Amino acid sequence: xxxxxxxxxxxxxxxxxxxxxxxxxxxxxxxxxxxxxxxxxxxxxxxxxxxxxxxxxxxxxxxxxxxxxxxxxxxxxxxxxxxxxxxxxxxxxxxxxxxxxxxxxxxxxxxxxxxxxxxxxxxxxxxxxxxxxxxxxxxxxxxxxxxxxxxxxxxxxxxxxxxxxxxxxxxxxxxxxxxxxxxxxxxxxxxxxxxxxxxxxxxxxxxxxxxxxxxxxxxxxxxxxxxxxxxxxxxxxxxxxxxxxxxxxxxxxxxxxxxxxxxxxxxxxxxxxxxxxxxxxxxxxxxxxxxxxxxxxxxxxxxxxxxxxxxxxxxxxxxxxxxxxxxxxxxxxxxxxxxxxxxxxxxxxxxxxxxxxxxxxxxxxxxxxxxx
Amino acid sequence: xxxxxxxxxxxxxxxxxxxxxxxxxxxxxxxxxxxxxxxxxxxxxxxxxxxxxxxxxxxxxxxxxxxxxxxxxxxxxxxxxxxxxxxxxxxxxxxxxxxxxxxxxxxxxxxxxxxxxxxxxxxxxxxxxxxxxxxxxxxxxxxxxxxxxxxxxxxxxxxxxxxxxxxxxxxxxxxxxxxxxxxxxxxxxxxxxxxxxxxxxxxxxxxxxxxxxxxxxxxxxxxxxxxxxxxxxxxxxxxxxxxxxxxxxxxxxxxxxxxxxxxxxxxxxxxxxxxxxxxxxxxxxxxxxxxxxxxxxxxxxxxxxxxxxxxxxxxxxxxxxxxxxxxxxxxxxxxxxxxxxxxxxxxxxxxxxxxxxxxxxxxxxxxxxxxx
Numbered sequence: 001x002x003x004x005x006x007x008x009x010x011x012x013x014x015x016x017x018x019x020x021x022x023x024x025x026x027x028x029x030x031x032x033x034x035x036x037x038x039x040x041x042x043x044x045x046x047x048x049x050x051x052x053x054x055x056x057x058x059x060x061x062x063x064x065x066x067x068x069x070x071x072x073x074x075x076x077x078x079x080x081x082x083x084x085x086x087x088x089x090x091x092x093x094x095x096x097x098x099x100x101x102x103x104x105x106x107x108x109x110x111x112x113x114x115x116x117x118x119x120x121x122x123x124x125x126x127x128x129x130x131x132x133x134x135x136x137x138x139x140x141x142x143x144x145x146x147x148x149x150x151x152x153x154x155x156x157x158x159x160x161x162x163x164x165x166x167x168x169x170x171x172x173x174x175x176x177x178x179x180x181x182x183x184x185x186x187x188x189x190x191x192x193x194x195x196x197x198x199x200x201x202x203x204x205x206x207x208x209x210x211x212x213x214x215x216x217x218x219x220x221x222x223x224x225x226x227x228x229x230x231x232x233x234x235x236x237x238x239x240x241x242x243x244x245x246x247x248x249x250x251x252x253x254x255x256x257x258x259x260x261x262x263x264x265x266x267x268x269x270x271x272x273x274x275x276x277x278x279x280x281x282x283x284x285x286x287x288x289x290x291x292x293x294x295x296x297x298x299x300x301x302x303x304x305x306x307x308x309x310x311x312x313x314x315x316x317x318x319x320x321x322x323x324x325x326x327x328x329x330x331x332x333x334x335x336x337x338x339x340x341x342x343x344x345x346x347x348x349x350x351x352x353x354x355x356x357x358x359x360x361x362x363x364x365x366x367x368x369x370x371x372x
Numbered sequence: 373x374x375x376x377x378x379x380x381x382x383x384x385x386x387x388x389x390x391x392x393x394x395x396x397x398x399x400x401x402x403x404x405x406x407x408x409x410x411x412x413x414x415x416x417x418x419x420x421x422x423x424x425x426x427x428x429x430x431x432x433x434x435x436x437x438x439x440x441x442x443x444x445x446x447x448x449x450x451x452x453x454x455x456x457x458x459x460x461x462x463x464x465x466x467x468x469x470x471x472x473x474x475x476x477x478x479x480x481x482x483x484x485x486x487x488x489x490x491x492x493x494x495x496x497x498x499x500x501x502x503x504x505x506x507x508x509x510x511x512x513x514x515x516x517x518x519x520x521x522x523x524x525x526x527x528x529x530x531x532x533x534x535x536x537x538x539x540x541x542x543x544x545x546x547x548x549x550x551x552x553x554x555x556x557x558x559x560x561x562x563x564x565x566x567x568x569x570x571x572x573x574x575x576x577x578x579x580x581x582x583x584x585x586x587x588x589x590x591x592x593x594x595x596x597x598x599x600x601x602x603x604x605x606x607x608x609x610x611x612x613x614x615x616x617x618x619x620x621x622x623x624x625x626x627x628x629x630x631x632x633x634x635x636x637x638x639x640x641x642x643x644x645x646x647x648x649x650x651x652x653x654x655x656x657x658x659x660x661x662x663x664x665x666x667x668x669x670x671x672x673x674x675x676x677x678x679x680x681x682x683x684x685x686x687x688x689x690x691x692x693x694x695x696x697x698x699x700x701x702x703x704x705x706x707x708x709x710x711x712x713x714x715x716x717x718x719x720x721x722x723x724x725x726x727x728x729x730x731x732x733x734x735x736x737x738x739x740x741x742x743x744x
């Protein structure tokens with residue numbers, strides 16, 4: 001019971017922490033009252049969907065879902081998230097393909113491309129682009145940073161699967177990188193993708209002030225490094241099998257391991273798109289919620305789906321005796337927490353141009369309802 | 373015999389390629405004729421030392437060596453390389469200690485600090501600082517980049533020693549990182565040091581134009597990444613045991629694996645110090661020679677010294693059936709090549725303020741004559 005109390009307490013604090021800053025400071029778009037927010041953003045159909053507790057809803061249905069909203073001067077705008085994702089993933093894949101051409105040494109570049117170009121959700125690159133577009137920037141401006149995010153993400157997966165880490169033979173329905181290219185090439189190719197991420201971001205981004213670029217590069221490095229995602233990964237690794245770990249540690253792991261990564265994608269996209277500091281802070285909170293949500297759902301899927309359904313080894317957290325939300329608070333409370341995180345994420349977008357916010361609103365649903 | 377011919381041909385080309393650009397372009401300090409160069413830089417004592425073929429000269433003696441030169445307005449200046457290195461290494465170690473404080477998760481930060489702060493030559497950080505000072509910059513300006521170089525270097529050593537790579541248990545006279553902290557922590561700590569290198573460089577460098585910082589970050593990433601040092605590491609790994617590899621491949625490996633790394637240190641230091649493009653190009657050539665020289669000497673030491681003398685496992689290249697200069701062209705020709713590289717490196721410094729060039733001139737000797 002005390003564990004459940006802890007969750008409730010945690011959720012309450014979580015909600016308090018993330019209450020959006022609604023001060024009417026000059027030069028921002030975040031000027032709506034809470035009453036206006038609810039009224040302006042969602043028509044009943046969408047609101048009902050957002051309040052749904054059916055986390056097992058079919059993914060195909062979810063991504064077909066059309067967020068409908070109204071705005072001053074427009075009576076209705078329809079947003080098709082499936083088409084949006086399809087188009088963005090296509091652009092990202094094309095850019096990734098061009099960023100890592102196949103050259104000598106062939107095996108090395110093949111190893112990088114194998115993981116980088118394998119079929120994936122591309123949540124982080126799309127988050128990066130959507131954040132850029134949210135504040136009025138162009139897709140092309142955010143694309144090098146978006147590719148950089150996917151490069152670092154690919155490295156994480158390659159290293160995570162190594163025998164000395166999770167020892168996984170399957171990833172996205174294919175053999176893990178080291179099973180194809182050997183552990184030594186995987187270690188080097190992984191590290192190379194990190195270097196390439198910084199190179200690509202620093203040299204291929206066009207039309208952004210160098211001061212902004214230095215800030216964005218510093219943020220990326222901080223959020224994926226020893227105070228960010230890597231700290232979460234390490235604690236996740238070191239806590240495996242320990243029985244004396246609690247919710248606080250679990251929260252720390254997921255906030256760093258996944259949410260910091262999402263934060264990097266969102267705020268870097270926003271920065272190169274020309275965001276104000278207040279807009280950047282909103283996106284920090286949004287992406288922290290989305291990242292944590294992604295991990296909570298991941299934990300749930302690990303115990304509710306088969307390897308075939310996931311395209312990777314199911315039940316591996318359980319086998320590795322890893323800390324997970326279902327293990328700590330049970331499936332139902334985990335689902336409830338996921339719902340709250342999705343709701344909280346959406347609250348951060350209140351006051352932005354609703355048309356430009358539509359992809360991120362839909363993304364919060366997508367992450368909540370994904371089935372693999 | 374054809375192999376030796378190849379070496380001679382290679383050396384001749386090498387010398388030709390690196391002939392300094394002596395065009396009297398405006399705004400540079402590189403304005404001396406070849407006659408003036410020789411006269412301006414070296415007194416007979418130093419010239420004799422530079423021409424020495426005694427690579428086995430005692431290291432302590434070498435670093436005590438005083439480069440003596442004369443310059444317009446000054447009759448004589450004495451440079452003590454040993455004191456210079458001692459002071460710079462002390463500064464670098466202090467900065468590294470501050471850049472990676474011991475914090476939670478403790479084991480993770482201990483792993484990073486274990487390799488990063490272990491006794492080392494600090495050649496790359498000092499090269500970075502010396503290049504900055506050569507063009508009129510301050511040590512403090514180059515320090516974050518210098519620390520970044522050592523962080524990436526530490527990662528390379530940590531990953532190189534892994535069982536799936538060189539499988540080495542000894543490094544700098546201590547147990548390898550994974551032998552103390554476990555392979556999984558070593559992989560993550562290594563990657564984290566790379567992220568930290570970029571973060572530290574981007575956030576801690578003071579007084580440098582952001583445009584220069586973006587360029588320097590891009591160069592660092594390129595030179596340590598899949599077109600730079602990592603490509604050399606991979607080819608080194610993949611060529612082990614093959615009998616059909618030649619000098620060209622060996623040169624490629626060392627130029628990328630080590631020389632690209634040295635190049636990054638030198639040109640980034642020069643950039644943040646305010647160098648012109650011509651000065652940067654000189655430092656590219658200088659550091660390529662120094663880097664290659666370091667590797668040639670490394671190959672020689674591997675077969676001529678004991679593990680105790682080196683502080684790491686001796687003869688490991690031979691055991692791993694790796695390509696090395698002694699294996700390809702013999703010890704004597706390798707020593708001759710090392711001499712030529714040192715000479716060629718020094719030629720790149722002709723025309724710079726001799727007092728400011730003194731540390732780099734001495735470094736060329738130090739790398740040539742090091743005993744471990």
